[in-house]
Amino acid sequence: MPLIKVQTSVAKPEPSQVESLLKTLSARLAKHTGKPESYVMTAFEAGVPMTFGGTLDPVCYVEVKSVGSMSPAQTKAMSQDFCQTINQAIAVPENRIYIEFADAKGSMWGWNGSTF
Numbered sequence: 001m002p003l004i005k006v007q008t009s010v011a012k013p014e015p016s017q018v019e020s021l022l023k024t025l026s027a028r029l030a031k032h033t034g035k036p037e038s039y040v041m042t043a044f045e046a047g048v049p050m051t052f053g054g055t056l057d058p059v060c061y062v063e064v065k066s067v068g069s070m071s072p073a074q075t076k077a078m079s080q081d082f083c084q085t086i087n088q089a090i091a092v093p094e095n096r097i098y099i100e101f102a103d104a105k106g107s108m109w110g111w112n113g114s115t116f
Contacts, residue, residue: 002066005043012046021089060092062099
């Protein structure tokens with residue numbers, strides 16, 4: 001059930017750019033977590049009013065959630081990968097991207113009428 005959700009102040013990019021970014025993030029999140037991509041969810045929200053460092057320059061907030069635990073080595077690798085990917089896709093500087101990693105207990109994540 002890995003999830004990656006991207007919120008950005010950047011005005012909505014072309015639909016093809018968003019689709020490509022979501023597919024890339026989906027595949028990479030599956031690889032980083034070792035979970036089947038069939039369980040990965042991605043989300044993208046553009047045009048969110050946001051500041052970072054007191055400015056309105058382009059910024060991004062990313063949430064990564066997964067059932068189980070992510071090691072410090074995993075989160076470091078994901079941070080590098082996802083920051084580079086987002087920078088290349090929508091031109092938000094890597095130093096203006098925050099990523100929150102959260103481990104979820106299986107009993108706290110529902111799917112298909114049950115929980116993990």
